[in-house]
Amino acid sequence: MDAQKRQYFYLCLLAGLLFFPALGARDFWAPVEPRYAEIVRIMFLNNEWIVPTVNGDLYTDKPILYFWLALLSSKLVGAVNEWTVRFPAALGALGVVLTTYALGKNFFSARIGFIAAAVLATSARVIWEGRWAHVDMVFTFFFALSMYFAARVVLRHGTDNELFLSYALMALATLTKGLIGVVLPALILLTFFLVRRDWRILKEARQGWGILIFLVVVAPWFVLVTVATDGKWFTDFIYLHHIQRYTAGAGHRQPFYYYFKTLAVDFLPWTIFAIPALFTYKLRSKLFENPTALFFTLWFVVVFVFFTLSDTKRDLYLLPLFPPLAFLVGNYLDDLAAGNLAQDRLYRGLSLFFFHALWLGCLALPVVARLIFKDAFWPSLPLAFTMACGGFAAAYFVSHRSPSKVFLATALTMALAVLTASVWFLPFLERYKSPRPFAVEVKKRVPASAALYVYADAMHDYNFYTERAVISVAASQVELQRLLLQEEPAYMIIKERDLDRAKLIKRERIVFRAGAHGRIWSLIALGSRTKP
Numbered sequence: 001m002d003a004q005k006r007q008y009f010y011l012c013l014l015a016g017l018l019f020f021p022a023l024g025a026r027d028f029w030a031p032v033e034p035r036y037a038e039i040v041r042i043m044f045l046n047n048e049w050i051v052p053t054v055n056g057d058l059y060t061d062k063p064i065l066y067f068w069l070a071l072l073s074s075k076l077v078g079a080v081n082e083w084t085v086r087f088p089a090a091l092g093a094l095g096v097v098l099t100t101y102a103l104g105k106n107f108f109s110a111r112i113g114f115i116a117a118a119v120l121a122t123s124a125r126v127i128w129e130g131r132w133a134h135v136d137m138v139f140t141f142f143f144a145l146s147m148y149f150a151a152r153v154v155l156r157h158g159t160d161n162e163l164f165l166s167y168a169l170m171a172l173a174t175l176t177k178g179l180i181g182v183v184l185p186a187l188i189l190l191t192f193f194l195v196r197r198d199w200r201i202l203k204e205a206r207q208g209w210g211i212l213i214f215l216v217v218v219a220p221w222f223v224l225v226t227v228a229t230d231g232k233w234f235t236d237f238i239y240l241h242h243i244q245r246y247t248a249g250a251g252h253r254q255p256f257y258y259y260f261k262t263l264a265v266d267f268l269p270w271t272i273f274a275i276p277a278l279f280t281y282k283l284r285s286k287l288f289e290n291p292t293a294l295f296f297t298l299w300f301v302v303v304f305v306f307f308t309l310s311d312t313k314r315d316l317y318l319l320p321l322f323p324p325l326a327f328l329v330g331n332y333l334d335d336l337a338a339g340n341l342a343q344d345r346l347y348r349g350l351s352l353f354f355f356h357a358l359w360l361g362c363l364a365l366p367v368v369a370r371l372i373f374k375d376a377f378w379p380s381l382p383l384a385f386t387m388a389c390g391g392f393a394a395a396y397f398v399s400h401r402s403p404s405k406v407f408l409a410t411a412l413t414m415a416l417a418v419l420t421a422s423v424w425f426l427p428f429l430e431r432y433k434s435p436r437p438f439a440v441e442v443k444k445r446v447p448a449s450a451a452l453y454v455y456a457d458a459m460h461d462y463n464f465y466t467e468r469a470v471i472s473v474a475a476s477q478v479e480l481q482r483l484l485l486q487e488e489p490a491y492m493i494i495k496e497r498d499l500d501r502a503k504l505i506k507r508e509r510i511v512f513r514a515g516a517h518g519r520i521w522s523l524i525a526l527g528s529r530t531k532p
Contacts, residue, residue, distance in 0.1 A: 007101065007114045015097045015121055017415045019090040019130040022422040024083030027434035030459035033085070033133040034435075035059075038463045040070045041080045050224050051233070055463055056470040058229060060236035064221055065175040066135040085133045092137035093130030097121045099144045100323045104330060106148075106157055107292050115407060116330030120322050122414035125266035129316055131422070135177050140319040142173035146185055147299065147323075154192065154201055155291055167210040171217035178237070182214065184320060188302045192295055254313035259304065262315040267322070269410055270329050272354045276347040277332035300324040336403035343401055351398040351406065359391030379428035382420040387413060438514045438521050439465030442493065445511060445523065451490040453483060453526070455498050462493055477502055483526045484509075490527050496520035 028034045039052050039059055052059040052067055069088035074080040100120050104113020120126055129137045146169035152158030153166070166185070173181025193202050226234040264271045303321040307313060335341040365384040369376035390413025397405040430436075443466045446452055453472050454462060463471055474480050474492065481504055483490060491511070499505060499522050513522040 004105070004110050007110060008098070011097055011101055011114065011117050011121070012094070014118060014411070014415060015094045018121055018127055018418050019093045021419060022426075023086050023090055023131060024081060025422060026082065026426050026430055027436045028082060028085070028133065028461065028464065029433045030435075030461050034459055034461040034464050036067070036070070036133045037080065037082075037085045038460045039067055040074060040085055041464055041467075042469060043067060043071050044074050044080045050221065051228050054460055055458065055473075058233055058236070060233050060240065062135050062177060063175045063237075064225070065172065066138055069138065070133075086131065089132060089134055089137045090130055092139075092141040093121070093126060095141035096126070096137065096144055096323070099141065099148055100326055103144070103148050103151070103323060104327060106152065107155065107296075108327065108331065109334070112327070112330045112334050115333050116323070116326040118407075118411045119270050119329045119333075120326040122411045123266065123270055123322065123326075124268045125316065125319065126322060127414065127418055129319065131418075134316065136316045136319050139173055139177040139181065140322070142169050142176060143181060143184060143320050144323050146170045146173060147188070150185060150189060151295060154189065155295060160204060160206070163205060163210065164213055167213040168217055171214045174214075174218050175221065184303060184306065187306060188299050191298050191302050195294065195298065196291065253311055256308065258313045259308055259315075259318060263304075263318055266315055266318065267325060269354070269358075269414065270326075272350045273329045273332055273347070274325065275350060276344065277328050279346060280332060280341060281328065296324040296327055300328075333403055333407050337407075343403070348398060352395055355391045355395035355398060357391075359388040359395065362388035362391060373428075373432070376428065379424050382424050383417060386416045386420050389413075390416065432519055435461040435521070436465045438493075438523075441512060441514065442466050442491075442523055446491045451488065451526075453490060453492040455480065455492055455494040455502075457493075457495065477504065480504060486527045488527050489525075492524050492526050494522055494524060496522065499524075 028037050035054055039054050042048065042053055049068070049071070050064075052064060066088055069091075070080075070085045073087045074084040077084055097117050097120060101113045101117035104110075104116045106113075108116075126137075146166045149158065149162040149166040149169065153160055153163050170182045170185055173185075175181070193199065222234065267274060300321045303318065307317045310317075332341070336343060336347070362384045365387075366377045366380045369380040390409060394406050394409040394413065397403075397409055439462050442452070442462065446466075451472070452462075452466070452468060453474050455474050456476075458473050463469070471493075474483060480492075480502060483492065484504060494502070494505075496513070496515070499510075505524055509524045509526075511523040511525055513520060515521050
């Protein structure tokens with residue numbers, strides 16, 4: 001096996017350890033996971049492939065591709081469960097890791113590509129999203145792969161025909177998350193052409209064929225869902241989830257500086273190397289003379305500025321800029337290891353402070369966890385021990401001026417930490433995060449013929465775990481009073497704090513209550529003819 005094949009093998013092994021073990025070991029956690037799971041469950045039951053719905057309503061937030069992938073994995077195993085719904089995200093994460101390696105190998109070196117791919121794989125946000133039922137890792141994979149083929153053409157590493165693959169992948173990214181799948185690559189490429197003033201490449205881009213390929217991939221489902229919903233899906237998708245979300249901060253309004261504070265946390269532990277790398281490779285006029293460095297710099301800058309200008313901000317939106325950020329760290333660590341850069345005070349000071357703080361903090365973690373949750377000491381111990389050992393080892397290698405071993409210790413620590421957290425710590429949190437036990441009891445006690453409501457909550461946990469397609473939401477005390485006085489038997493799920501505020505509900509109406517540590521729910525009987 002040659003060196004590059006070994007690197008692919010090691011990256012697949014690393015990604016396999018990070019994203020796939022115990023993927024279905026915990027229940028769905030609100031708000032997004034239960035929603036996606038319920039969409040897939042309804043599609044699975046109805047053999048529906050065109051129109052996504054949740055709780056009886058049309059779902060217009062995202063296009064269909066992630067749900068198709070989850071539906072296919074569910075069809076293969078014969079059920080919709082935590083593993084099948086998260087599996088596409090894990091595959092997307094693996095794809096992004098391998099694409100990052102391919103980009104690095106093509107435009108820097110195989111060694112830098114390997115380091116950058118491992119850095120990206122073991123960064124906090126990628127680990128989290130790769131094990132979570134969100135569309136963003138699948139989107140980032142299609143986006144990054146489209147940029148790979150576009151970069152090969154623009155930087156003269158491939159043939160012009162590879163642009164066709166780039167257009168098709170932009171279409172798949174659009175089918176995953178929306179128009180951002182074509183807008184982001186177009187903005188990056190256009191900015192590159194403007195800065196370089198290389199209009200020859202733009203003329204050779206075959207936009208006509210590109211538009212045709214894009215429409216061939218995207219149009220069939222968009223047309224089918226638009227016709228099936230009399231235009232409502234498309235109208236809501238464009239207006240509410242594109243125009244309004246970008247300009248009016250629908251649902252996730254954040255201040256302008258939001259990403260300046262979240263990106264540093266999301267890229268941990270590698271942020272401590274990115275900071276000295278930025279000071280080392282500071283922007284200079286020579287950047288414009290190096291097309292490769294310029295391309296990846298603009299990739300990062302365009303994505304960061306685009307989402308910073310949006311009123312709606314979420315930390316996971318910046319996943320598309322993680323590959324160029326990983327190349328910054330990959331180049332820096334490679335130069336340190338090769339002796340091309342001095343191990344200056346900024347690098348050594350930040351690294352030593354971070355890793356010493358890490359292992360000392362992890363020694364205290366089980367004690368702190370026990371203060372918050374009385375029985376959390378033993379479940380948190382494997383994670384704390386792993387992180388403490390890894391932090392101490394990394395600090396030791398920093399002090400002994402061995403950047404290669406610092407990199408290996410950091411990556412291995414993150415991989416082992418994910419394994420220990422997935423096997424021991426996250427399942428422990430189930431009792432505080434999962435609605436499944438309460439939902440199973442609700443399913444036993446509430447007849448299928450009786451209406452079920454939830455008070456001031458629409459997270460879809462209970463849709464999935466009670467296997468009810470519709471659970472109506474009572475949004476106010478006025479509506480609650482009407483339901484209490486109606487004749488028809490019905491039931492309602494209500495949080496403990498809402499139950500305390502709702503003075504209308506007599507305690508004898510409580511059928512049962514369950515939960516832990518501030519997450520207590522009650523099932524109450526509604527209507528004059530319902531027997532509590």
